Amino acid sequence: MKQKHSSIILEVAYRLLIPVLIVFGVYVLIHGEYSPGGGFQAGVILALAVILNRVLEPADVKKNYWTYKTIALAGMGPVIYMMTGLLSIPFGGHFLEYGLLPLPVHEVERHLYGILFIEVGVTLGVMATIISIFDSLGKVGDPDERGNLL
Amino acid sequence: MMFVIFLSLLLLIILITGLIAVFLPRLFGSGILFSAFSFFVVLAYLLLSAPDVAFTEAVISVISIAYYVIAIRELRKGDLE
Numbered sequence: 001m002k003q004k005h006s007s008i009i010l011e012v013a014y015r016l017l018i019p020v021l022i023v024f025g026v027y028v029l030i031h032g033e034y035s036p037g038g039g040f041q042a043g044v045i046l047a048l049a050v051i052l053n054r055v056l057e058p059a060d061v062k063k064n065y066w067t068y069k070t071i072a073l074a075g076m077g078p079v080i081y082m083m084t085g086l087l088s089i090p091f092g093g094h095f096l097e098y099g100l101l102p103l104p105v106h107e108v109e110r111h112l113y114g115i116l117f118i119e120v121g122v123t124l125g126v127m128a129t130i131i132s133i134f135d136s137l138g139k140v141g142d143p144d145e146r147g148n149l150l
Numbered sequence: 151m152m153f154v155i156f157l158s159l160l161l162l163i164i165l166i167t168g169l170i171a172v173f174l175p176r177l178f179g180s181g182i183l184f185s186a187f188s189f190f191v192v193l194a195y196l197l198l199s200a201p202d203v204a205f206t207e208a209v210i211s212v213i214s215i216a217y218y219v220i221a222i223r224e225l226r227k228g229d230l231e
Contacts (some may be wrong), residue, residue, distance in 0.1 A: 036202040044209045130213060138220045141217055 010056050021049040029123050030116070039119035043126030050127075051134050070132045077125025084117040155198055162214045175227070181218035185211055 029042035085096040093100035098114030099107045167190060171183035186210035195204035 016167050028164065036205045044213055048209075048212060048216070051213075068202055075229060134217065134220065137217060138224065 007056075012051055014056055014115065018049050018052065021052075030118055032119065033112070033115065035101050039122030040096060040126050042119070043123040043129060046123065047127040047130035047134075050131050054134065054138065069137065074125055074128035074132055077121045077123070078129065080121035080124065081118055084114060084121065089116075153197070157194065160190060160194050160197065164194065177222050178219075180214055181222065184218070185215045188214075 025042045025045035028037035029039065029044060032038040032042065084101075087102070088100045089095065090096045091100045091102060096114075096118075098111045101114050102112050103113055104115070108113050154190040155231055164187060167187040168176045171180050173185055174183060188207060192208045192211075195201075195207060
């Protein structure tokens with residue numbers, strides 16, 4: 001099927017930009033402990049890579065987005081955060097006490113891995129929430145049984 | 151001394167861009183001026199040696215201009231019908 005493009009320059013720029021955005025988002029997530037950045041900023045950058053596609057798409061193309069799955073992913077982020085926090089309680093620690101996580105490494109490295117898991121949860125939550133807000137603003141997605149767009 | 155002069159100039163530019171962005175009647179131009187405003191806010195944060203806040207502000211300004219563009223597109227769709 002032949003599709004109309006909104007602008008060939010923006011399309012090419014988007015294709016060059018998206019790998020850079022994804023790699024930079026992951027870099028900000030992992031290296032956020034030593035440099036400016038962290039879970040929130042990485043989530044916004046990764047969401048930007050998805051949102052650019054939706055901005056550049058022509059208005060008459062049939063949308064087939066996973067709107068409900070976006071909201072489910074937004075719930076998965078806090079679940080990862082909570083599971084990481086609760087995992088140290090059966091091993092005799094408090095909530096979010098990273099030193100007692102059951103990992104076969106030194107205690108200092110356990111702190112790093114615990115913070116990394118927390119940041120992954122924050123990243124997933126922020127990314128999916130931003131994409132979900134964007135979809136609600138643009139009124140895309142499948143209509144429900146009453147015909148309302150989510 | 152140089153620092154104070156540069157920061158005052160930057161704050162003046164921030165004030166002017168913010169006022170124009172609020173009082174401009176055209177919605178799309180107002181959004182673009184808002185992104186210019188937040189760019190100068192990022193420069194001010196960097197000058198005040200807060201790179202973490204500056205990075206967050208830059209990222210948030212990009213995502214909010216995307217929100218404004220899609221909301222203005224929806225508004226214009228309603229005008230045409």
